[in-house]
Amino acid sequence: xxxxxxxxxxxxxxxxxxxxxxxxxxxxxxxxxxxxxxxxxxxxxxxxxxxxxxxxxxxxxxxxxxxxxxxxxxxxxxxxxxxxxxxxxxxxxxxxxxxxxxxxxxxxxxxxxxxxxxxxxxxxxxxxxxxxxxxxxxxxxxxxxxxxxxxxxxxxxxxxxxxxxxxxxxxxxxxxxxxxxxxxxxxxxxxxxxxxxxxxxxxxxxxxxxxxxxxxxxxxxxxxxxxxxxxxxxxxxxxxxxxxxxxxxxxxxxxxxxxxxxxxxxxxxxxxxxxxxxxxxxxxxxxxxxxxxxxxxxxxxxxxxxxxxxxxxxxxxxxxxxxxxxxxxxxxxxxxxxxxxxxxxxxxxxxxxxxxxxxxxxxxxxxxxxxxxxxxxxxxxxxxxxxxxxxxxxxxxxxxxxxxxxxxxxxxxxxxxxxxxxxxxxxxxxxxxxxxxxxxxxxxxxxxxxxxxxxxxxxxxxxxxxxxxxxxxxxxxxxxxxxxxxxxxxxxxxxxxxxxxxxxxxxxxxxxxxxxxxxxxxxxxxxxxxxxxxxxxxx
Amino acid sequence: xxxxxxxxxxxxxxxxxxxxxxxxxxxxxxxxxxxxxxxxxxxxxxxxxxxxxxxxxxxxxxxxxxxxxxxxxxxxxxxxxxxxxxxxxxxxxxxxxxxxxxxxxxxxxxxxxxxxxxxxxxxxxxxxxxxxxxxxxxxxxxxxxxxxxxxxxxxxxxxxxxxxxxxxxxxxxxxxxxxxxxxxxxxxxxxxxxxxxxxxxxxxxxxxxxxxxxxxxxxxxxxxxxxxxxxxxxxxxxxxxxxxxxxxxxxxxxxxxxxxxxxxxxxxxxxxxxxxxxxxxxxxxxxxxxxxxxxxxxxxxxxxxxxxxxxxxxxxxxxxxxxxxxxxxxxxxxxxxxxxxxxxxxxxxxxxxxxxxxxxxxxxxxxxxxxxxxxxxxxxxxxxxxxxxxxxxxxxxxxxxxxxx
Ligand SMILES: Cc1cc2nc3c(=O)[nH]c(=O)nc-3n(C[C@H](O)[C@H](O)[C@H](O)COP(=O)(O)OP(=O)(O)OC[C@H]3O[C@@H](n4cnc5c(N)ncnc54)[C@H](O)[C@@H]3O)c2cc1C
Numbered sequence: 001x002x003x004x005x006x007x008x009x010x011x012x013x014x015x016x017x018x019x020x021x022x023x024x025x026x027x028x029x030x031x032x033x034x035x036x037x038x039x040x041x042x043x044x045x046x047x048x049x050x051x052x053x054x055x056x057x058x059x060x061x062x063x064x065x066x067x068x069x070x071x072x073x074x075x076x077x078x079x080x081x082x083x084x085x086x087x088x089x090x091x092x093x094x095x096x097x098x099x100x101x102x103x104x105x106x107x108x109x110x111x112x113x114x115x116x117x118x119x120x121x122x123x124x125x126x127x128x129x130x131x132x133x134x135x136x137x138x139x140x141x142x143x144x145x146x147x148x149x150x151x152x153x154x155x156x157x158x159x160x161x162x163x164x165x166x167x168x169x170x171x172x173x174x175x176x177x178x179x180x181x182x183x184x185x186x187x188x189x190x191x192x193x194x195x196x197x198x199x200x201x202x203x204x205x206x207x208x209x210x211x212x213x214x215x216x217x218x219x220x221x222x223x224x225x226x227x228x229x230x231x232x233x234x235x236x237x238x239x240x241x242x243x244x245x246x247x248x249x250x251x252x253x254x255x256x257x258x259x260x261x262x263x264x265x266x267x268x269x270x271x272x273x274x275x276x277x278x279x280x281x282x283x284x285x286x287x288x289x290x291x292x293x294x295x296x297x298x299x300x301x302x303x304x305x306x307x308x309x310x311x312x313x314x315x316x317x318x319x320x321x322x323x324x325x326x327x328x329x330x331x332x333x334x335x336x337x338x339x340x341x342x343x344x345x346x347x348x349x350x351x352x353x354x355x356x357x358x359x360x361x362x363x364x365x366x367x368x369x370x371x372x373x374x375x376x377x378x379x380x381x382x383x384x385x386x387x388x389x390x391x392x393x394x395x396x397x398x399x400x401x402x403x404x405x406x407x408x409x410x411x412x413x414x415x416x417x418x419x420x421x422x423x424x425x426x427x428x429x430x431x432x433x434x435x436x437x438x439x440x441x442x443x444x445x446x447x448x449x450x451x452x453x454x455x456x457x458x459x460x461x462x463x464x465x466x467x468x469x470x471x472x473x474x475x476x477x478x479x480x481x482x483x484x485x486x487x488x489x490x491x492x493x494x495x496x497x498x499x500x501x502x503x504x505x506x507x508x509x510x511x512x513x514x515x516x517x518x519x520x521x522x523x524x525x526x527x528x529x530x531x532x533x534x535x536x537x538x539x
Numbered sequence: 540x541x542x543x544x545x546x547x548x549x550x551x552x553x554x555x556x557x558x559x560x561x562x563x564x565x566x567x568x569x570x571x572x573x574x575x576x577x578x579x580x581x582x583x584x585x586x587x588x589x590x591x592x593x594x595x596x597x598x599x600x601x602x603x604x605x606x607x608x609x610x611x612x613x614x615x616x617x618x619x620x621x622x623x624x625x626x627x628x629x630x631x632x633x634x635x636x637x638x639x640x641x642x643x644x645x646x647x648x649x650x651x652x653x654x655x656x657x658x659x660x661x662x663x664x665x666x667x668x669x670x671x672x673x674x675x676x677x678x679x680x681x682x683x684x685x686x687x688x689x690x691x692x693x694x695x696x697x698x699x700x701x702x703x704x705x706x707x708x709x710x711x712x713x714x715x716x717x718x719x720x721x722x723x724x725x726x727x728x729x730x731x732x733x734x735x736x737x738x739x740x741x742x743x744x745x746x747x748x749x750x751x752x753x754x755x756x757x758x759x760x761x762x763x764x765x766x767x768x769x770x771x772x773x774x775x776x777x778x779x780x781x782x783x784x785x786x787x788x789x790x791x792x793x794x795x796x797x798x799x800x801x802x803x804x805x806x807x808x809x810x811x812x813x814x815x816x817x818x819x820x821x822x823x824x825x826x827x828x829x830x831x832x833x834x835x836x837x838x839x840x841x842x843x844x845x846x847x848x849x850x851x852x853x854x855x856x857x858x859x860x861x862x863x864x865x866x867x868x869x870x871x872x873x874x875x876x877x878x879x880x881x882x883x884x885x886x887x888x889x890x891x892x893x894x895x896x897x898x899x900x901x902x903x904x905x906x907x908x909x910x911x912x913x914x915x916x917x918x919x920x921x922x923x924x925x926x927x928x929x930x931x932x933x934x935x936x937x938x939x940x941x942x943x944x
Binding site for chain 2: 092093094095097099101102103104106107108111114115117118119121122125128129132165166167169170189343345347348349
């Protein structure tokens with residue numbers, strides 16, 4: 001039996017990021033992935049011939065450039081490409097476009113409200129100001145405010161100093177941002193329902209909250225914090241689909257001697273004298289190592305892979321109550337031709353970006369009401385993209401891959417498990433909404449993959465299908481993520497670490513949890529990373 | 540789901556990133572340099588035929604510059620004066636009908652949102668021209684007042700006619716009575732079945748006028764001036780030439796020489812009027828205006844951090860974007876605009892310095908100039924002296940009646 005220095009349970013992007021740093025630092029690392037492919041929620045899969053689906057995550061912005069650089073991902077084939085704008089289709093036949101070009105963006109807003117058009121600059125300045133504060137925190141281990149260790153104290157001082165640099169007005173703005181609903185926040189700047197609907201999207205995506213729920217303003221910030229080549233807040237496509245991110249991570253890891261074993265589901269973490277010493281696989285094999293790191297979410301890790309009796313009660317209680325309610329589903333569609341949207345002028349660039357059909361916050365909130373009642377939204381919110389308008393690698397010429405991220409979609413249907421019939425009915429709701437705005441849409445569909453929280457949980461292992469391995473509400477961030485006292489990637493079991501999106505700074509294809517976890521593991525091993533750049537300043 | 544045709548037509552804007560101004564059909568054939576750029580989303584030329592010669596048109600004959608992209612708001616209604624008095628730092632009740640005020644407005648912290656010109660067209664009718672957009676701010680300021688505020692940038696075309704023969708051009712064009720206009724005075728004149736508003740204002744520090752007409756009358760106005768200017772050396776010019784003249788005149792540009800409060804991402808980049816040389820605008824006798832108490836408190840507590848100054852620098856290499864030092868070592872500020880002044884024959888600059896440098900400490904200032912010459916930087920430390928603005932002061936600018944050249 002092979003012995004490793006580190007076992008990584010799961011080959012999601014965070015697992016691969018951490019594995020990459022650890023292997024490069026000189027540890028012998030094995031990644032055990034239950035699926036026959038790596039990537040977790042960042043994969044590209046060919047489910048019908050000639051078409052690659054970004055079958056969970058589909059756009060990239062949050063992935064930290066420092067990590068791409070440390071792990072030489074461009075050399076291993078990763079390319080992120082920017083796209084221009086998007087559109088919200090309105091029920092009256094009009095649409096609101098969004099553009100990278102500042103003046104086009106303004107003129108488009110002005111069609112709906114001259115006031116809002118001129119309010120946008122202040123809004124985007126205020127959001128950017130908050131991002132500038134919070135972004136540097138992503139790539140640092142959150143301090144434990146109760147440990148009183150010098151490191152934690154100095155991190156707290158760092159935080160305090162960052163607060164100190166803020167004026168009173170900025171600080172007040174920040175507190176408001178962290179607690180407000182996106183709806184209330186937008187009301188302070190804008191009057192047009194469709195403009196508000198367009199801007200609220202980032203506040204609810206992947207979140208089991210409605211636009212009127214407190215805390216959704218922060219969720220917006222989380223999605224605004226990314227950058228594509230220094231352009232803060234911009235989003236892009238990974239060329240070849242989101243699987244390109246994990247493909248490059250895997251190649252980088254293997255190029256320095258790392259081992260990846262797919263089709264290797266971990267059943268249990270083996271402990272001896274309170275210390276993790278290896279894992280037992282579902283097929284009965286055992287793999288041993290000095291340290292075990294879990295890329296699975298916090299519930300899966302501590303409620304399934306670890307014996308509860310090895311854990312303190314308080315900890316288990318906390319893990320149980322960590323909120324990770326599934327709220328989203330997804331349709332991946334292979335299209336025989338580019339769909340037409342008569343509302344869009346001919347040659348509109350908006351077709352290359354994110355498209356939506358929810359033109360006011362009321363509809364969004366009603367969609368959330370359905371979720372609370374345990375149903376998928378009858379009038380869902382869809383984040384629809386056609387990456388093949390820019391990426392030639394995902395479908396044959398003239399054919400297209402369409403990604404539809406859908407909210408809201410509950411982990412259970414009115415208290416019972418999803419059935420195939422439910423899944424098909426859910427898909428129909430989505431296809432019918434798109435068809436309302438795109439005549440002939442159905443006839444273009446060649447193949448479709450439908451994913452409800454049931455499929456997400458079964459395949460990616462995301463408990464309840466929560467896309468971020470835990471909601472991004474303020475009670476579950478920083479030193480509270482995932483459990484107070486355990487926000488530094490360690491666990492009550494010696495030698496067992498977690499590195500997935502359940503940990504600080506949270507979900508999205510960002511890589512920061514994996515990187516920060518690797519830093520802590522190396523610190524415990526008294527080793528140094530070969531290359532771990534500090535987060536670059538947002539100048 | 541069928542949209543009305545007007546709405547449908549309005550969607551088409553996205554095909555044209557930079558919109559032509561109302562003068563574009565006349566200007567475009569003249570712009571031999573094809574050096575177009577975007578100003579507030581509209582097409583404007585950096586230069587028309589030769590930047591250097593265009594500059595001399597401003598200083599020796601007459602120059603025509605398209606200012607249509609300037610953001611314009613119309614403020615009307617019984618409370619218009621009250622509203623603007625609350626908005627701006629100057630006293631609008633002292634501004635008579637037919638007068639223009641150069642002014643500025645601040646947020647509640649006393650940080651400058653913009654500077655601009657306020658035209659009083661009637662007792663209850665104003666036009667505010669500026670660089671940035673402020674509609675939400677203006678509407679918020681007007682809350683509870685009987686006043687209507689409208690953005691009219693697109694509807695109104697604007698031209699700056701500047702230079703020693705500008706008056707001659709206007710009078711040749713038949714604008715009778717224009718000789719009576721004193722600096723900062725405006726009047727309406729007949730044009731093309733309607734009216735043109737002409738003010739004796741400008742951004743060059745020279746004799747000059749600005750003309751505003753409905754966009755529909757733009758071309759006829761251009762033609763009228765162009766024809767009249769044939770024997771008076773009238774030239775169309777681009778922004779680069781204008782920029783030289785405005786630096787000589789010591790005028791500042793929002794988001795060039797200072798960062799406006801609503802666009803600053805970094806909290807320390809904002810400026811109070813006193814920090815950008817606009818302290819003289821602030822009318823402290825006015826009981827209430829946005830930012831008043833903050834400005835007074837900063838003055839009282841001595842917490843003003845910056846100062847904007849004019850510099851004269853040794854030798855002749857323009858010190859664009861250069862760092863300013865005290866005693867060769869200590870970094871004390873930055874130059875935001877600099878040229879060799881052809882008219883003053885001085886190497887001049889506008890700089891933002893950290894107090895007390897530039898306010899109390901005026902000696903031993905130096906600028907570090909990097910001049911790229913054939914793939915090699917010539918690094919120079921040059922002596923800089925704080926001097927009065929304007930750098931160029933021309934008697935003809937304010938002579939009454941205006942001279943013909
Ligand atoms: C539908 C959907 C759309 C999304 N869209 C976006 C987007 O557009 N942009 C964005 O930035 N983010 C998006 N996200 C979020 C983002 O994809 C995730 O937050 C992120 O990919 C999670 O990465 P991770 O490495 O932390 O965990 P995961 O990707 O969840 O990886 C965990 C890995 O562990 C494996 N595993 C679990 N249990 C075991 C076990 N017992 N044994 C072995 N292996 C195991 C899983 O198979 C998986 O590979 C989306 C997520 C979903 C689900």
